Amino acid sequence: MGQTEAVDVVRWSDSPEGPALALLDQTRLPREEIILVCRDVPSVIAAIKTLAVRGAPLLGIAGGYGVALAAALGQDVPAAARALAGARPTAVNLARGAERVLQAYEEGRSALAEAHAIAAEEAAASVRMAEYGLPLVPEGGRILTHCNAGALAAGGDGTALAVVVAAHRAGRLTMLWVDETRPLLQGARLTAYEAARHGLPYTVLPDGAAASLFAAGEVDLVVVGADRIARDGSVANKVGTYSLAVLAHHHGVPFVVVAPTSTVDLDARSGNDIPIEQRDPAEVTTIAGQPAAPLGSPVYNPAFDVTPGELVTAIVTERGVIAQVNEGSLAALGDRLPKRDDEGS
């Protein structure tokens, strides 16, 4: 598959049938490119819960458009914002995007214009993160990534994957190692799909094979996204990220998180304050609808884990690179971060 135009991941539609949110259904990828048309808020919430639309910054965009849809339909907009914000707990972007569009609506401004503004800001942030992140990639870089932090998870070319694509365009990428990312396979299904579209050199691997790549000296850099970053630099990201951070630390490999400031939550003092989504056991005990474990097996299925800031080499944001990840450096972004509830606008 050669490089083609960017995928239309989330798009507002003012069709004769009325307002709608058109989503590329990520549960169908890579096999089918199916557009899911959401004409009401419950269908947007269902798309978020089933990960038809997913990824922290993209959830902020979808949450904002969901509130704009409620406004366009003349529905109870505050109730819609609350329901959308509660669809998934870990990515702070979702609640933040819904709240931001609700505030615009309550102030008499265009809800749709505010939702469009969120989408535009995340696309611009992706470009800046790629620029700031590129210098961190060594010549001939062999980069390991986990889950999907590309255009299917954020605006533009994404967050972590935007840095990888920039490295490829600069002739600096030798290999992108793609963790398949059990249980929902966002790596194998989505990152590989995006890597193929960009013409990147990539290899998919079982999550459990990453350690042997480090041991063989085949990884020069780990680059991942984030769902919420706490004030002390703790990073919540797809489950399995923490083990990569420990491996990277053990093997002396830089571990870089790429995330827009819309993912930084100064209200969360540490990783303990980040809610970790627990998902359906069937995601673990079935594969392609077939049993992969005895019926009724007890399951532990957290969608995310938390990497402490001391294992993070750098956080690349659209406002610069945080090289010393700690409470002071994150708070230093404070004046330019989305305002906290108790700080007023």
Ligand SMILES: CSC[C@H]1O[C@H](OP(=O)(O)O)[C@H](O)[C@@H]1O
């Ligand atoms: C650019 S943020 C992407 C982030 O979101 C993913 O989670 P999910 O697929 O459950 O939405 C994963 O943690 C990615 O790193």
